[in-house]
Amino acid sequence: MLQQVNGHRSGSDAQGGKSLREDLQEFLGGEALLHELDDLTKVNPVTLETVLRCLQARYAADMFYTSAGCTLVALNPFKPVPQLYSPALMREYHAAPQPQKLRPHIFAVGEQTYRNVQSLIEPVNQSIIVSGESGAGKTWTSRCLMKFYAVVAASPTSLESHKIAERIEQRILNSNPVMEAFVPSR
Numbered sequence: 001m002l003q004q005v006n007g008h009r010s011g012s013d014a015q016g017g018k019s020l021r022e023d024l025q026e027f028l029g030g031e032a033l034l035h036e037l038d039d040l041t042k043v044n045p046v047t048l049e050t051v052l053r054c055l056q057a058r059y060a061a062d063m064f065y066t067s068a069g070c071t072l073v074a075l076n077p078f079k080p081v082p083q084l085y086s087p088a089l090m091r092e093y094h095a096a097p098q099p100q101k102l103r104p105h106i107f108a109v110g111e112q113t114y115r116n117v118q119s120l121i122e123p124v125n126q127s128i129i130v131s132g133e134s135g136a137g138k139t140w141t142s143r144c145l146m147k148f149y150a151v152v153a154a155s156p157t158s159l160e161s162h163k164i165a166e167r168i169e170q171r172i173l174n175s176n177p178v179m180e181a182f183v184p185s186r
């Protein structure tokens with residue numbers, strides 16, 4: 001059983017300070033603002049209940065991505081959200097001076113890794129671990145990343161390069177079922 005979180009004991013503390021239960025009530029009382037917490041490290045006190053309530057509030061507000069420090073938590077919306085995956089949004093993350101300062105999104109992760117492999121100072125190979133239970137959206141997320149790289153890696157100026165990017169994107173996406181057969185993305 002949980003007894004102490006963030007230095008607070010679950011019962012009233014000896015100095016008459018607030019108990020964890022009071023902290024919990026205070027935090028959950030400001031429920032109207034819960035969806036604005038875009039990083040789970042800002043949740044305080046950190047308990048299963050507060051984290052889930054925060055994610056639940058964001059889900060209800062159609063905010064499907066939340067940071068957890070340097071990890072990204074993606075919720076499956078189970079409905080089409082086209083504006084969340086538009087090429088215009090991809091370019092916004094690609095052009096941002098600091099993509100991590102924009103709203104949490106899989107494109108921010110994609111852009112950061114893209115910049116790391118392109119770095120002129122010290123290019124570093126990159127891996128993105130996509131994990132979750134069955135139906136969580138791992139395949140969707142991997143496809144999003146592939147689309148993102150296909151779009152941002154194409155020169156925006158020439159029509160020919162745009163067509164080449166589309167062909168590459170289609171080939172990459174078509175290769176997905178074959179890759180999955182060898183390495184299940186769990």
Ligand SMILES: Nc1ncnc2c1ncn2[C@@H]1O[C@H](COP(=O)(O)OP(=O)(O)OP(=O)(O)O)[C@@H](O)[C@H]1O
Pocket residue numbers: 075076077078079080081132133134135136137138139140141185186
């Ligand atoms: N961000 C999203 N927006 C819209 N639909 C989504 C999103 N993420 C997942 N889905 C939908 O949810 C369903 C399950 O997603 P997906 O196949 O990616 O899960 P998975 O984690 O790869 O599952 P499994 O491990 O069983 O292969 C799919 O129909 C997919 O289209």
